[in-house]
Amino acid sequence: MPLRIDVITIFPDYFAPLQLSLMGKAQQSGLVTIAIHDLREFTSDRHRSVDDTPYGGGAGMVMTPEPWGQAIDAVVTDQSTLIVPTPAGKLFSQPVAAELAHSTHLIFACGRYEGIDQRVVEYYRPRIDVRELSIGDYVLAGGDVATLAMIEASVRLVPGVLGNPESLVEESHQLPGVEYPSYTKPPTWRGLDVPEVLLSGHHDQIARWRAEQSTIRTTHNRPDLLPGS
Numbered sequence: 517m518p519l520r521i522d523v524i525t526i527f528p529d530y531f532a533p534l535q536l537s538l539m540g541k542a543q544q545s546g547l548v549t550i551a552i553h554d555l556r557e558f559t560s561d562r563h564r565s566v567d568d569t570p571y572g573g574g575a576g577m578v579m580t581p582e583p584w585g586q587a588i589d590a591v592v593t594d595q596s597t598l599i600v601p602t603p604a605g606k607l608f609s610q611p612v613a614a615e616l617a618h619s620t621h622l623i624f625a626c627g628r629y630e631g632i633d634q635r636v637v638e639y640y641r642p643r644i645d646v647r648e649l650s651i652g653d654y655v656l657a658g659g660d661v662a663t664l665a666m667i668e669a670s671v672r673l674v675p676g677v678l679g680n681p682e683s684l685v686e687e688s689h690q691l692p693g694v695e696y697p698s699y700t701k702p703p704t705w706r707g708l709d710v711p712e713v714l715l716s717g718h719h720d721q722i723a724r725w726r727a728e729q730s731t732i733r734t735t736h737n738r739p740d741l742l743p744g745s
């Protein structure tokens with residue numbers, strides 16, 4: 517049963533990259549199906565409006581609930597997970613990507629402006645799994661880029677999508693901490709040599725060096741990921 521993904525957005529063209537590379541191959545292989553829906557197709561006024569002023573005042577505009585209800589109803593099943601990218605959401609992570617990779621149906625609601633009327637989340641929450649997710653503590657112009665990131669992080673974990681599943685074992689955020697640094701040919705580049713141990717053929721020494729490098733890198737870049745932190 518392929519993972520089905522429906523993306524609802526006012527900028528369908530943002531998702532053209534999903535036809536390329538690994539994401540494109542995943543769809544061609546039938547492991548994943550991805551459909552992009554223009555929210556404005558679900559409006560009923562001649563201006564195809566999708567936003568209005570916020571109740572309670574404040575800057576910016578809020579996306580009205582009606583088009584969202586029509587659009588989500590057009591694709592939702594009782595197996596759906598509705599994902600709303602928002603800086604106010606729980607933090608998206610590799611474990612969350614792994615959960616989504618094993619889902620049946622994901623619906624991504626890409627908000628713009630000041631976000632989507634909260635009643636959309638409130639309406640679907642008692643009916644299906646609804647997740648407000650953030651890809652980081654920063655604000656984007658909308659949920660589209662966050663959706664692209666979450667789709668790529670999740671789809672690559674769908675069994676069969678990656679040619680060599682071994683490459684999932686040692687990558688950052690799979691193991692405790694971040695990954696060790698990688699090197700390839702040439703052995704010397706602009707006077708910089710590849711660490712000698714990597715050319716030694718001593719697999720135990722290489723494994724030890726990589727574990728040390730992972731700890732050094734994690735301590736420097738992401739001490740919050742160190743065991744016990």
Ligand SMILES: NC(=S)c1ccno1
Nearest residue numbers: 603650651655656662
């Ligand atoms: N940080 C996230 S997911 C976001 C969505 C819209 N703006 O920021």
